[in-house]
Amino acid sequence: MSFRLIVPAVALSLLSMPAFAADAPAGDPVVARVNGKELHRSDVAAAQHGLPQQLRGLPLEQIYPMMIDQMVSAQLIVEAGRKEHLAEDAEVKQRLARLQDRVIEDVYLDHMVKKTATDEALHKSFERYLKEHPGQEEVSARHILVAKEDEAKSIIADLDKGGDFAKLAKEHSTDPSKENGGDLGWFSHDQMVPEFADAAFKLKKGDYTKTPVKSQFGYHVIKLNDRRQGKPPTFDEAKEELTSEIAHEIIGKKLVELKAAAKIETFSLDGSPLPPPDAAPAKDKK
Secondary structure (H helix, E strand, C coil), rough: CHHHHHHHHHHHHHHHHHHHHCCCCCCCCCEEEEEEEEEEEEHHHHHHHHCCCHHHHHCHHHHHHHHHHHHHHHHHHHHHHHHHHHHHHHHHHHHHHHHHHHHHHHHHHHHHHHHHCCCHHHHHHHHHHHCCCCCEEEEEEEEEEECCHHHHHHHHHHCCCCCCCCHHHHCCCCHHHHCCCCEEEEEHHHHHHEEEEEEEHHCCCCCCCCEEEEECCEECCCCCCCEEECCCHHHHHHHHHHHHHHHHHHHHHHHHHHHHHHCCCCCCCCCEEECCCCCCCCCCCC
């Protein structure tokens, strides 16, 4: 059983953070001392980088008191463990060896990706990306959402008589957009539920749906304000996706190369040998 499970989630990454920096860079002030051992601002920043995604994006000032408390607690636990000579414990050494393997794997892949995913390579990928991902068509529309089909039909009848769409939206719609006369602004097809998007994109500028559009939210009456060709993503917006694609490609190629040069044997859970991945399945005897 691992007693780290009872430690607050924010502490999980802090407990496994590197030892405090021995030689902190200039301008890296001490933020705590634990029995004489210094904790620097750079240690806090490193610990923040290892936090879960929902906490990593928070301003450091907001989570700083909690992080300091957890990091001090972690150091005290480490000291207690060292006093019991756990650094020489077989389980500790085994876990460290596994951790070292994971760190080597991460650093190796990180170095390989950084070496390959240069700005030049990313910009070339971006040129291809723009051809494959042109700006999506977008529409600007208003809608009126009601619970019953008969209500929607009655609203369409009022529109047919010249009723003002924005006014009817404020009077009848159950959607928060009613405060803006039902205005939803600009959106692409994939930003709305299919039934709504299909109906909206079929309309001509200034037209409204002549029959209620049913979705999981209720019944909609939709009016198209305008349509336009959306702008493609910028390089900065696409950079993370491009880097991921390059990484996937080069890691895949490297693994093919490594597997081809390696002697690999795999076994079942009971220890019996498994056939090579490219071996043809044995034919059933008749």
